[in-house]
Amino acid sequence: MNLPPISRRGALLCLTAMAAARSSLAVTSTAPLPGSSVYQLKPPLTDQDGKVFELSSLRGQPVLVSMFYSSCQMVCPMIFETIQQTAAALRPIERDRLRILMVTFDPARDSTAVLKRTAQAHGCGERWSLVRTDEANSRKVAALLGVQYRRLTDGEFNHSSSVELLDSDGRIAARTSTLGAIDPAFLKALRQTLATAG
16 A cells, blocks of 8 residues: 655654653653652662662562562462462453562572572563562561561571562552462452553
8 A cells, every 4th residue: 555655744743743752751760759669679689580680670560579488388389379370360461561579588598590490490481570689678678568577497487478569650559468369359459550550
């Protein structure tokens, strides 16, 4: 199909509109974070691929986040399973917009290589980031997410378990402590957050 040639004026208007759109996006991405945003915290993180990871890199899309430790044999595998079930309940177009962040509270044992093996063992795809930081910053992340944990004498942990939903600005929009099954209220909140994001 032959299209009529665009006029010089039309081309200028098109370029102006594109520049305005880019400017609008830049303003959105550099706008100040809300005071309640988890992304206000800037811990030194490393992901399962050994790359430096910043919490704020997740801004602009909903995120499911939880804490875990790799050697856990009981509850932590259920956290992974619960997140996978929840994501699987979404439509593909929704799932493509979701990121998943797992933060270990056992940095002494959860090296980058261990995180990589853990990601592979749980079938975590490219939308998943398993990250580690130092002990002090692990505590800060846990405090923001409302996660409590305590190391036992045998090196294992007692810990609370939950999955948090962060909105596109890193605010906690919903939380669930349901493990091993989909929490209908949490799934509804996730769908609503995905629908209103960006």
